[in-house]
Amino acid sequence: MSRIIDVTGIIKNGMWSFGSLFPKFEIIQRSGVNPGFGEYHYTEFQGMHSQVGTYLETPAHFLGMENSFLVDDIPLEKLVDVGCVVLKCPRDTSDLSKKEAVTKEDLLSCPNFDEIQPGDCIAVYFGWDKYWMNDDVFYPCSPYFTYDAMQLIISKNPSILATDTPAWDNYDDPSDFFPDFYAANILMLAPLYNLDEVKKPRVRISVLPLRFDNVSASSCRAFNTED
Numbered sequence: 001m002s003r004i005i006d007v008t009g010i011i012k013n014g015m016w017s018f019g020s021l022f023p024k025f026e027i028i029q030r031s032g033v034n035p036g037f038g039e040y041h042y043t044e045f046q047g048m049h050s051q052v053g054t055y056l057e058t059p060a061h062f063l064g065m066e067n068s069f070l071v072d073d074i075p076l077e078k079l080v081d082v083g084c085v086v087l088k089c090p091r092d093t094s095d096l097s098k099k100e101a102v103t104k105e106d107l108l109s110c111p112n113f114d115e116i117q118p119g120d121c122i123a124v125y126f127g128w129d130k131y132w133m134n135d136d137v138f139y140p141c142s143p144y145f146t147y148d149a150m151q152l153i154i155s156k157n158p159s160i161l162a163t164d165t166p167a168w169d170n171y172d173d174p175s176d177f178f179p180d181f182y183a184a185n186i187l188m189l190a191p192l193y194n195l196d197e198v199k200k201p202r203v204r205i206s207v208l209p210l211r212f213d214n215v216s217a218s219s220c221r222a223f224n225t226e227d
Helices: 104-108 147-155 178-183
Strands: 003-006 026-034 038-046 055-057 082-088 121-125 160-163 187-190 203-209 217-226
Touching: 055 203, 104 147, 147 178, 160 203, 187 217
Parallel strands: 082 121, 121 160, 160 187
Antiparallel strands: 003 217, 026 038, 055 187, 055 217, 082 203, 203 217
Protein backbone atom coordinates (compact mmCIF):
# COMPACT_ATOMS: atom_id res chain seq x y z
CA MET A 1 0.00 0.00 0.00
CA SER A 2 1.32 3.46 -0.93
CA ARG A 3 2.34 5.88 1.81
CA ILE A 4 1.37 9.54 1.36
CA ILE A 5 3.64 12.18 2.94
CA ASP A 6 2.35 15.75 3.03
CA VAL A 7 5.32 18.03 2.40
CA THR A 8 3.35 21.29 2.41
CA GLY A 9 4.08 23.87 5.08
CA ILE A 10 1.01 25.07 6.96
CA ILE A 11 -0.15 28.63 6.30
CA LYS A 12 -0.90 30.32 9.61
CA ASN A 13 -0.45 33.57 11.47
CA GLY A 14 3.08 34.15 12.71
CA MET A 15 4.73 31.96 10.09
CA TRP A 16 7.82 32.98 8.11
CA SER A 17 7.70 35.70 5.49
CA PHE A 18 9.91 37.35 2.87
CA GLY A 19 10.22 40.41 5.09
CA SER A 20 9.87 43.70 3.23
CA LEU A 21 9.83 42.00 -0.20
CA PHE A 22 6.12 41.08 0.01
CA PRO A 23 3.10 42.07 2.14
CA LYS A 24 2.81 40.46 5.55
CA PHE A 25 0.21 37.67 5.42
CA GLU A 26 -2.50 37.44 8.07
CA ILE A 27 -5.58 35.24 8.53
CA ILE A 28 -8.54 37.22 9.90
CA GLN A 29 -11.88 35.68 10.88
CA ARG A 30 -14.91 37.72 9.82
CA SER A 31 -18.67 37.44 10.17
CA GLY A 32 -21.77 39.22 8.96
CA VAL A 33 -25.55 38.97 8.69
CA ASN A 34 -27.46 38.35 5.47
CA PRO A 35 -31.28 38.83 5.51
CA GLY A 36 -32.99 35.53 4.83
CA PHE A 37 -29.91 33.53 5.74
CA GLY A 38 -28.78 34.89 9.06
CA GLU A 39 -25.29 35.08 10.49
CA TYR A 40 -22.44 33.82 8.32
CA HIS A 41 -18.72 33.45 8.85
CA TYR A 42 -15.77 33.71 6.49
CA THR A 43 -12.00 34.07 6.53
CA GLU A 44 -10.08 36.99 5.06
CA PHE A 45 -6.54 36.42 3.81
CA GLN A 46 -4.90 39.80 4.25
CA GLY A 47 -1.66 40.38 2.39
CA MET A 48 -2.17 37.28 0.23
CA HIS A 49 0.34 36.99 -2.62
CA SER A 50 1.59 34.29 -4.96
CA GLN A 51 4.44 33.13 -2.73
CA VAL A 52 2.69 32.56 0.59
CA GLY A 53 3.69 29.29 2.24
CA THR A 54 4.76 26.47 -0.07
CA TYR A 55 4.58 27.70 -3.66
CA LEU A 56 5.33 26.63 -7.23
CA GLU A 57 7.14 29.11 -9.46
CA THR A 58 7.84 29.27 -13.19
CA PRO A 59 10.81 31.03 -14.84
CA ALA A 60 8.48 33.98 -15.61
CA HIS A 61 9.15 35.19 -12.05
CA PHE A 62 12.70 36.02 -13.16
CA LEU A 63 12.45 36.34 -16.95
CA GLY A 64 9.22 38.36 -17.12
CA MET A 65 5.60 37.43 -17.73
CA GLU A 66 5.90 37.74 -21.51
CA ASN A 67 9.11 35.73 -21.76
CA SER A 68 8.19 32.39 -20.22
CA PHE A 69 5.28 30.11 -19.40
CA LEU A 70 2.93 30.77 -16.48
CA VAL A 71 1.49 28.51 -13.79
CA ASP A 72 -1.77 27.87 -15.67
CA ASP A 73 0.23 26.81 -18.74
CA ILE A 74 1.67 23.77 -16.93
CA PRO A 75 -0.21 20.57 -17.87
CA LEU A 76 -1.39 18.68 -14.79
CA GLU A 77 0.33 15.53 -16.00
CA LYS A 78 3.62 17.40 -15.50
CA LEU A 79 2.73 17.94 -11.84
CA VAL A 80 1.18 14.65 -10.72
CA ASP A 81 3.19 11.52 -9.83
CA VAL A 82 6.48 13.01 -10.97
CA GLY A 83 9.55 10.93 -10.14
CA CYS A 84 11.32 12.43 -7.13
CA VAL A 85 14.64 11.96 -5.38
CA VAL A 86 15.02 13.52 -1.92
CA LEU A 87 18.66 14.37 -1.19
CA LYS A 88 19.25 14.78 2.53
CA CYS A 89 21.87 17.40 3.33
CA PRO A 90 21.12 18.59 6.87
CA ARG A 91 23.09 21.67 7.90
CA ASP A 92 24.62 22.59 11.24
CA THR A 93 22.33 25.35 12.49
CA SER A 94 23.79 25.73 15.97
CA ASP A 95 25.07 29.20 15.00
CA LEU A 96 22.30 31.01 13.11
CA SER A 97 24.51 34.02 12.53
CA LYS A 98 26.44 31.92 10.00
CA LYS A 99 24.63 30.91 6.82
CA GLU A 100 25.29 27.32 5.83
CA ALA A 101 26.02 26.30 2.23
CA VAL A 102 25.25 23.09 0.37
CA THR A 103 28.11 22.25 -1.96
CA LYS A 104 28.52 20.04 -5.02
CA GLU A 105 30.35 17.53 -2.82
CA ASP A 106 27.46 17.46 -0.33
CA LEU A 107 25.03 16.54 -3.09
CA LEU A 108 27.30 13.90 -4.63
CA SER A 109 27.76 12.27 -1.23
CA CYS A 110 24.04 11.55 -0.87
CA PRO A 111 23.63 7.76 -1.26
CA ASN A 112 20.70 8.14 -3.67
CA PHE A 113 22.21 10.84 -5.89
CA ASP A 114 22.68 8.37 -8.75
CA GLU A 115 18.96 7.59 -8.62
CA ILE A 116 18.17 10.94 -10.28
CA GLN A 117 16.70 10.63 -13.77
CA PRO A 118 16.03 13.40 -16.35
CA GLY A 119 12.64 15.00 -15.71
CA ASP A 120 12.61 14.15 -12.01
CA CYS A 121 11.92 16.48 -9.13
CA ILE A 122 15.11 16.91 -7.12
CA ALA A 123 14.15 17.79 -3.54
CA VAL A 124 16.93 18.85 -1.16
CA TYR A 125 16.39 18.52 2.59
CA PHE A 126 18.34 20.88 4.86
CA GLY A 127 16.27 20.34 8.03
CA TRP A 128 15.23 23.99 7.82
CA ASP A 129 11.50 23.37 8.22
CA LYS A 130 11.91 23.45 11.99
CA TYR A 131 12.16 27.24 11.72
CA TRP A 132 8.88 27.62 9.76
CA MET A 133 7.32 29.64 12.58
CA ASN A 134 10.41 31.79 13.24
CA ASP A 135 10.07 34.83 10.99
CA ASP A 136 13.36 36.28 12.25
CA VAL A 137 15.31 33.22 11.07
CA PHE A 138 13.58 31.29 8.30
CA TYR A 139 14.27 33.65 5.38
CA PRO A 140 17.16 35.85 6.63
CA CYS A 141 19.33 32.94 7.78
CA SER A 142 18.38 30.37 5.13
CA PRO A 143 20.98 27.84 3.96
CA TYR A 144 21.88 28.19 0.28
CA PHE A 145 23.48 26.48 -2.72
CA THR A 146 26.97 27.21 -3.95
CA TYR A 147 27.41 27.97 -7.65
CA ASP A 148 28.91 24.53 -8.37
CA ALA A 149 26.07 22.80 -6.50
CA MET A 150 23.45 24.56 -8.59
CA GLN A 151 25.30 23.82 -11.81
CA LEU A 152 25.38 20.14 -10.86
CA ILE A 153 21.63 20.17 -10.25
CA ILE A 154 20.95 21.88 -13.57
CA SER A 155 23.12 19.29 -15.36
CA LYS A 156 20.78 16.52 -14.12
CA ASN A 157 17.89 18.04 -16.15
CA PRO A 158 15.20 18.02 -13.46
CA SER A 159 11.71 19.29 -14.19
CA ILE A 160 11.36 20.61 -10.63
CA LEU A 161 13.87 21.68 -7.99
CA ALA A 162 12.51 21.75 -4.45
CA THR A 163 13.95 22.54 -1.01
CA ASP A 164 12.76 23.16 2.53
CA THR A 165 14.44 26.59 2.40
CA PRO A 166 13.12 29.92 1.06
CA ALA A 167 16.40 31.41 -0.24
CA TRP A 168 18.66 29.49 -2.60
CA ASP A 169 21.53 31.94 -2.97
CA ASN A 170 23.56 33.79 -0.35
CA TYR A 171 22.31 37.31 -0.97
CA ASP A 172 25.17 38.73 1.13
CA ASP A 173 27.59 37.30 -1.46
CA PRO A 174 25.54 36.15 -4.50
CA SER A 175 26.77 33.38 -6.79
CA ASP A 176 24.60 34.61 -9.67
CA PHE A 177 23.37 31.19 -10.78
CA PHE A 178 19.71 32.19 -11.22
CA PRO A 179 20.04 33.16 -14.94
CA ASP A 180 21.23 29.61 -15.70
CA PHE A 181 18.60 28.03 -13.47
CA TYR A 182 15.65 29.87 -15.01
CA ALA A 183 16.99 29.50 -18.55
CA ALA A 184 16.78 25.71 -18.04
CA ASN A 185 12.95 25.99 -17.61
CA ILE A 186 13.03 24.24 -14.24
CA LEU A 187 10.10 24.78 -11.90
CA MET A 188 10.89 26.04 -8.40
CA LEU A 189 9.03 24.40 -5.50
CA ALA A 190 9.70 25.84 -2.06
CA PRO A 191 9.77 25.77 0.84
CA LEU A 192 8.69 22.23 1.62
CA TYR A 193 8.02 20.77 5.05
CA ASN A 194 8.48 17.29 6.51
CA LEU A 195 10.90 16.01 3.84
CA ASP A 196 12.74 14.01 6.50
CA GLU A 197 9.74 11.64 6.56
CA VAL A 198 10.65 10.45 3.07
CA LYS A 199 12.62 7.23 3.57
CA LYS A 200 12.96 5.61 0.15
CA PRO A 201 15.66 6.52 -2.42
CA ARG A 202 13.07 7.23 -5.13
CA VAL A 203 9.49 8.38 -4.58
CA ARG A 204 6.89 10.36 -6.50
CA ILE A 205 5.68 13.89 -5.93
CA SER A 206 2.45 15.67 -6.81
CA VAL A 207 2.13 19.45 -6.77
CA LEU A 208 -1.26 21.17 -6.99
CA PRO A 209 -0.99 24.96 -7.44
CA LEU A 210 -4.05 27.18 -7.14
CA ARG A 211 -5.37 28.05 -10.58
CA PHE A 212 -4.90 31.80 -10.84
CA ASP A 213 -4.88 33.62 -14.16
CA ASN A 214 -1.67 35.25 -15.39
CA VAL A 215 0.67 34.41 -12.49
CA SER A 216 4.29 33.25 -12.39
CA ALA A 217 3.87 31.56 -9.01
CA SER A 218 1.11 30.15 -6.85
CA SER A 219 0.69 28.72 -3.37
CA CYS A 220 0.19 24.97 -3.63
CA ARG A 221 -0.30 21.64 -1.91
CA ALA A 222 2.49 19.11 -2.39
CA PHE A 223 2.85 15.50 -1.29
CA ASN A 224 5.20 12.58 -1.81
CA THR A 225 4.06 9.03 -2.48
CA GLU A 226 6.16 6.06 -1.41
CA ASP A 227 5.30 2.65 -2.91
